[in-house]
Amino acid sequence: GESVGLHLPTLSVQEGDNSIINCAYSNSASDYFIWYKQESGKGPQFIIDIRSNMDKRQGQRVTVLLNKTVKHLSLQIAATQPGDSAVYFCAELEGGSRLTFGEGTQLTVNP
Amino acid sequence: GAGVSQSPSNKVTEKGKDVELRCDPISGHTALYWYRQSLGQGLEFLIYFQGNSAPDKSGLPSDRFSAERTGGSVSTLTIQRTQQEDSAVYLCASSLEKRQETQYFGPGTRLLVL
Secondary structure, three states, X not given: OEOOHHHOOEEEEEOOOOEEEEEEOOOOOOOEEEEEEEOOOOOOEEEEEEEOOOOEEEOOXXXXXXXXXXXXXXXXXXXXXXXXXXXXXXXXXXXXXXXXXXXXXEEEEEO | OOOXXXXXXXXXXXXXXXXXXXXXXXXXXXXXXXXXEOOOOOEEEEEEEEOOOOOEOOOOOOOOEEEEEOOOOOEEEEEOOOOHHHOEEEEEEXXXXXXXXXXXXXXXEEEEEO
């Protein structure tokens, strides 16, 4: 399944499928990006980050892709599990140390 | 401590009352941030403290909101004369001094103004 950031705030996938969550960022000068996962009733939890001198970074079951040309960020989750159900936020570091967050995408994993 | 802690976890107050929200950052983290998250929304930056520098208050929505950080550690966010639109989750985060360091979030304080 695939989400197009702010315009499709919900994404529903089957357990075991790969998920792709997209995010468009606003500032071409942003040089650091983070994906956070927020489960219901909890604070955001760091998943993975990427600096602007990279276009891809991999973690455990997650990959972040950065396309600076079109100011687009994506989070890929391999073999999605029910525990991955949460709201996912992208954030960009624009200047100073202020992170600007996107509105989030609700990922629902169906067993 | 092991992570960022916030208190209280929940706060119900009446319109017009003042409230204080507390944040204990991760030990050794010199940067501290406050954010507000309304129901189903993203995070809205409020204020940022870095060491002994003057805080970045540019995100505070009105002069009813203020924050302080004592001794470079614990921070208190104060909302005076609360309004119903102040109802939200208030999140605190901390990070190491360097700019591109990950911000680690606390569980938040859920504020309900009746």
